[in-house]
Amino acid sequence: MPTVIDNTRPKSDARSAVSAAARAKGKGGPEGQLYKPRQPIYPKLVHGKWRAVKWALLIFTLAVYYITPWIRWHRPDGFPQQAALVDFTGRRFYFFDIQLWPQEVYIFTGLLVMAALALFLVTALFGRLWCGYACPQTVWTDLYIVVERLFEGDRNARMRLDAAPLSFDKIWRKTGKHLVWLGIAFGTGGAWIFYFHDAPNLIRTFWTGDAPITAYASCFLLTCTTYIFAGWMREQVCTYMCPWPRIQGAMLDDHSLQVTYLAYRGETRGPHKKGQSWEGRGDCIDCHQCVVVCPMGIDIRDGAQMECINCGLCVDACDEMMIKVGRPTGLIAYDSDYVVAARSKGEKAVYKPIRSRTIYYALAMSVVGGLTLWSLVTRPKADLSVIRDRNPIFVRMHDGAVRDGYTLKIGNRTFEPRTFDITFEGVPGARLSQPGQTGRTVSVVVPADQVAPLRVFVTAPPDLEGERPASVPGRFVIRSGDVRAETKTVFLSGAANPQ
Amino acid sequence: MAHEKDTDEVTGVDTTGHEWDGIKELDNPLPRWWLWVWYASIAWSIGYWILMPAWPGIHGYTKGLLHQSDRVEVSKQLTALDIKRGEGAAQLRTASLEQIEKDPKLNAYAQQVGQSVFGDNCATCHGIGGTGGKGYANLRDDVWLWGGKLEDIQYTITHGVRTGADGARMSMMPAFGRDEMLQPAQIDDLTEYVVKLSNRPADAAAVARAQPLFEAQCSACHGVEGKGMVELGAPNLTDADWLYGADRTAIRGQIFSGNGGVMPTWQGRLSPETIKALAVYIHSNAGGQ
Numbered sequence A: 001m002p003t004v005i006d007n008t009r010p011k012s013d014a015r016s017a018v019s020a021a022a023r024a025k026g027k028g029g030p031e032g033q034l035y036k037p038r039q040p041i042y043p044k045l046v047h048g049k050w051r052a053v054k055w056a057l058l059i060f061t062l063a064v065y066y067i068t069p070w071i072r073w074h075r076p077d078g079f080p081q082q083a084a085l086v087d088f089t090g091r092r093f094y095f096f097d098i099q100l101w102p103q104e105v106y107i108f109t110g111l112l113v114m115a116a117l118a119l120f121l122v123t124a125l126f127g128r129l130w131c132g133y134a135c136p137q138t139v140w141t142d143l144y145i146v147v148e149r150l151f152e153g154d155r156n157a158r159m160r161l162d163a164a165p166l167s168f169d170k171i172w173r174k175t176g177k178h179l180v181w182l183g184i185a186f187g188t189g190g191a192w193i194f195y196f197h198d199a200p201n202l203i204r205t206f207w208t209g210d211a212p213i214t215a216y217a218s219c220f221l222l223t224c225t226t227y228i229f230a231g232w233m234r235e236q237v238c239t240y241m242c243p244w245p246r247i248q249g250a251m252l253d254d255h256s257l258q259v260t261y262l263a264y265r266g267e268t269r270g271p272h273k274k275g276q277s278w279e280g281r282g283d284c285i286d287c288h289q290c291v292v293v294c295p296m297g298i299d300i301r302d303g304a305q306m307e308c309i310n311c312g313l314c315v316d317a318c319d320e321m322m323i324k325v326g327r328p329t330g331l332i333a334y335d336s337d338y339v340v341a342a343r344s345k346g347e348k349a350v351y352k353p354i355r356s357r358t359i360y361y362a363l364a365m366s367v368v369g370g371l372t373l374w375s376l377v378t379r380p381k382a383d384l385s386v387i388r389d390r391n392p393i394f395v396r397m398h399d400g401a402v403r404d405g406y407t408l409k410i411g412n413r414t415f416e417p418r419t420f421d422i423t424f425e426g427v428p429g430a431r432l433s434q435p436g437q438t439g440r441t442v443s444v445v446v447p448a449d450q451v452a453p454l455r456v457f458v459t460a461p462p463d464l465e466g467e468r469p470a471s472v473p474g475r476f477v478i479r480s481g482d483v484r485a486e487t488k489t490v491f492l493s494g495a496a497n498p499q
Numbered sequence B: 001m002a003h004e005k006d007t008d009e010v011t012g013v014d015t016t017g018h019e020w021d022g023i024k025e026l027d028n029p030l031p032r033w034w035l036w037v038w039y040a041s042i043a044w045s046i047g048y049w050i051l052m053p054a055w056p057g058i059h060g061y062t063k064g065l066l067h068q069s070d071r072v073e074v075s076k077q078l079t080a081l082d083i084k085r086g087e088g089a090a091q092l093r094t095a096s097l098e099q100i101e102k103d104p105k106l107n108a109y110a111q112q113v114g115q116s117v118f119g120d121n122c123a124t125c126h127g128i129g130g131t132g133g134k135g136y137a138n139l140r141d142d143v144w145l146w147g148g149k150l151e152d153i154q155y156t157i158t159h160g161v162r163t164g165a166d167g168a169r170m171s172m173m174p175a176f177g178r179d180e181m182l183q184p185a186q187i188d189d190l191t192e193y194v195v196k197l198s199n200r201p202a203d204a205a206a207v208a209r210a211q212p213l214f215e216a217q218c219s220a221c222h223g224v225e226g227k228g229m230v231e232l233g234a235p236n237l238t239d240a241d242w243l244y245g246a247d248r249t250a251i252r253g254q255i256f257s258g259n260g261g262v263m264p265t266w267q268g269r270l271s272p273e274t275i276k277a278l279a280v281y282i283h284s285n286a287g288g289q
C-alpha cells in the first residue's frame, strides 16, 4: 500500500458541534465564504509511554534552551566568559572551546546541512518524529496546553467553559491562562537574547533600560510569536505555515515508521459491551479516544494524513482502551505500511530500517559531518590574505631593482597577542620593507583575536642576466611560534616592460 | 465568477473553474487568520501612505505626517561626518609628520585622506598609481629629485616646482642646443658621455672629447661623477631612472632643449593638514626614505 498523504479526505465528525455544523455545509463552510473558520481542538490528557517520552523531551529541550546561555566558560581576560555566545559587535561566535570568525560561517553551513540530512534520515526511518517530539512549535504548544489545562481543566471542562456564557469564573480562568502564556512567551523571548549578549550583564541592563534596542526588539518579537503560535495558532502553524509537511513525502516510503491504525485488525469497528464475543468484528471499539487526544484534530483511522505529526498520543490513548477491554495493544502503533500490508494478508514481515535511502542519508551525513569536523579541527590559528597592488603593478628602483607592493591582512586567532615574522619566498634575494623595517624578514604584532592590515613592499635585486620571467610565483609566509600560515601570490618583475 | 459551478467529486469542494491538463484548481477557502494578516497589511499600507511621503504630485510630493525626508537625513549624517572629520584634521594639524606615520590610527586616517586628495589633485600628472610618466616624476620609486624624506615631500607639495611663487623649488636645465650654447657635435659627444655615465656601452672617443665639456658645463649641478644634487633638483645621471627617457634620442633632446616641468604650488589650495596627509601617503607608498 503506497503512502497516502491526503489532507482533503473528509474528517471525522467527532471534534465539536461547531465544526460539525460547519462541515455540514460543505468542507469550507457556507458557499462563497472568504475564510475557513478554525475548528477548535480540545486535546485530552493522555497517559502512556509516548506521552512520558514527550514529557521528558519537553523538559530536556526547554532546559537546554533556558540554561545554555547561563553557562560560564573561562577565556582569557577581555574575552567573553559565556560558553555559548553569538557576539555580533565583536563579530565572533563562541561555543565552549570553539571560537568562530565570520569567514568560518561555512562550518555552520556544514552543521545545517547535517541537521537537514539528519532530519531526512530520521523521517525516512521513523516518519515525522521531529514534528511530534522536538519541534519548538510542538514543545511550546505542549507547554501551553499544560497551562491551559491547569486553568480550564481537561477537554470536557474546556469545551463546557467555552460554550458557557461569560461569568466571573470564566473571566478569571481565561485571564489567568493568557497571563501565564504571556509570561512564558516573555521568558522565551527573554532567554533568546541572552545568547547574543553577556547574560548576567544583560539581565540587569534589560530592566534598567540600558540594554541595546535590538535586545528589546527581539524579546518583543519572540514574545509575540511564541504567544500567538503556541497559544492561538497551534496546529494551524503546522498545517498552513510550515513547509516541512509538504516535502516530507519525499523522504517517506513504505518502510518508514508512522503512526498507523491497523485497519485490518480494527475493522469492522463498533461499540463493545463487556462479555460480548469478539468474533466476526474488529478490535476498534469506536471509543474516539484516539481522536479526542489528537493535538492536530484528526482521526488517524482515516489513514496517514498530512496533518499528523507522528506524536504517538493516539497510540497511548488506544493502548489504554485495549488494555481496558482486554485486547492486545498496538491497534494504533508505529508501524510501516510494508509491515502492515504483509500482516493484513497473514504474512510475516519485519520493519526494515536499513534500506538504500537510509544508507544514502547516513552516508551523506557522515561525509558532511566528517568534512565539517575536519575543517573545524584543522582550521589554522592564523590567517593571511594578500592583496597585490594593481596600480602600479611594479616599480623600478634607481638601481634597476623591482619592487612590488602588497597589502597583507594578518589574522591572529589565538587569545594572546603575537609577533608574526613575515617572509616572502619565491624570488631569490628579495627583501621586504615596511616603514621602519627592511630585510629578509619583517615582523608585526597582531593583537589577540584580531586582524591587522599591513603594507609590505617586496624588492627583487636587479636582474642582471635578464632571465627572470615577468610573473614569478611566490608566497608570503607568516610565523609565530608554532602558528604558521602562508598564501600564494605572484611577484611581477616587469621583465616584459622595461622602463 | 462567471463560470459554471463545478464541484470536485472526491472532496466535495467547488473548483475555481481553472483547468490545466485536466488538473482542476480547488476553491478551498483560506484560514481566517490568513485573511486577518492580509487586512492588517492593507491597514499598514494605508497608515504608511498617511505617515510617510508616498504620493507624487505636480509640485512635489505628499510629505506625510512624519515629514520623513531622506535628503535631510543624509545632510544630517554628512554634518556629523564633518564634525568627526574635524577631530582627525585637528590631530593632523598638531602631530608632526613622523608622529602621524608612527601612530597606526592616525596613519590609517592620513592614508585615506591622502589617497583621495591624491586622486583628485595629483593623479592628473602623476597617475592614479603615482608612477608618473615621461616628464612627470614617479612617486613610487626611490628616486627623488627634491628629496624623499617626509619634510622634503611636504615642502615640495606646499611650494611647488618652478611656479615662480615664493619658496618654490627652482632649478633650470639650460637648453644647450636651442640657445646655441653648444655645437651639435658637442651635444652628440655629451650624449655619449651621459650614456657612459649610466654604465652603458658608449663611443669611447666621444666620451673622451666630452669629458672637459661635462666638467665645465654640467658638473655644477649634476656633480663631477654625474650623481646629481638633491638640493638643486638635479637628477642622478648614473642610475636607471630617466624622467625624459633613457635612450640616446631622449637624452640628446634633453641636452638640446633643457626641459623642466612645473608642479603647482598647493599652499592656499590645500589645507596644511591635507598636505601633511598627502605627504605621509606619498612617503609610505614610496616605501619611505
Ligand code: SF4
Pocket (backbone or CB within 6 Å): A259, A290, A293, A294, A295, A296, A297, A298, A299, A300, A307, A308, A309, A310, A311, A312, A313, A314, A315
Ligand atoms: S493522529 Fe496520532 S500521532 Fe498523529 S498527530 Fe494525532 S495524536 Fe499525534
Ligand code: SF4
Pocket (backbone or CB within 6 Å): A261, A266, A269, A283, A284, A285, A286, A287, A288, A289, A290, A291, A301, A317, A318, A319, A321, A331, A332
Ligand atoms: S482509541 Fe482505539 S479503540 Fe478507540 S476509536 Fe481509536 S482506534 Fe478505536
